[in-house]
Amino acid sequence: MAAAELTRNAILKALETLMQKKTLDDIQIGQISELTGISRNTLYYHFSDKYEILDVLLKSQLTPVVNPLLTRAAWVRSLEAATQVLQRQPALSVHALNTHGRVNLGTVLRDIYQDFLRQQLQLSHPALSEKEQGLIVRFYTHAIVGLVQDWVSLGMKQDVGEAIDVIAQAVHENIFRAP
Template identity: 25%
Template sequence: MASFTKRAIIESFIRQLQNKPADKITVKDIVEDCGISRNTFYYHFKDIYEVLEEILRIREERVIRGLENGEIDEGDWREGMDRMIENQEMLYRIYRSTRGTEVRRYFSESAAVIFKHMVEVKARGIPAAEEDKELIGRFYHHAFEGCMLDWLESGMKTPIAQELERLGRLFEGDIELALKRSAQFRENSGCKDSE
């Protein structure tokens, strides 16, 4: 019963976001929509912002789970990004609220996980230095995060899916190339162990 109620509260919050900014959604709105008491709401969440944090946490977990179980192709970071930006209007409304930092954190943490995983997958069979793998992952993570924040700041005016597709074509193979260069540097310097 508890998980059903918690899910109903989350779904109500998402529905409310279709009509108003996150800052304007109240506990009263949620409890009336769900037909529950305020005490029931507070049993599951300490405040409305904890609902928001839970929504973003669930979305982040879906991306990570998709990578781990193969739902998201390990070789295609764009699938992970597409999953991250599902329901763009909801993300934008949250971003524009006083809790925009939560959306920034969501993009940052999700992108970090996706690109770290992506680099690990692409590094299979390539003896790249660990510090280089971390550096490559951070580079792509921050590049993606910057693109997403620019997109949100612009009011989502550019079609982000098309931009991500274009970036994918422009930089296709660059992660593997960087990993191979790392392996070559290690070989040339005589390092045999991972750093």
């Protein structure tokens, strides 16, 4: 692994460690660089700010889970895997949800699911206008992200499987299937 990649990974790990105790709003760049053992200039060479670090951290953990899979069972497994990732680090998940600013858990989930759903809708319903596709994608993205945000804010204690199954069925029936 190249030195630059090791440094980036160390920065991501430092933020992950700090977010076990507090939101990104309460973390300063100096704390990340100090925990990593690198200078602020080196940190800024790799990331423009702490929001970019959080964005990369969350996407690196959640994006591989959200694959463009066309079966309903695979879609359900994908959503379940995403919730398992969040459940493994409950403090980080709650702090990422409660961060205010241009990046938080909700914005990252929206980016991931909007891209994923838009890609699937374009494949299965190419005759829809961009406006129609946009409305459909936003509707389902809000449903998915809202479900996950509510689940995280309630402590991730309840079984999210039933809600995932209902949303996955709706997404599969309305987005994945061609008319």
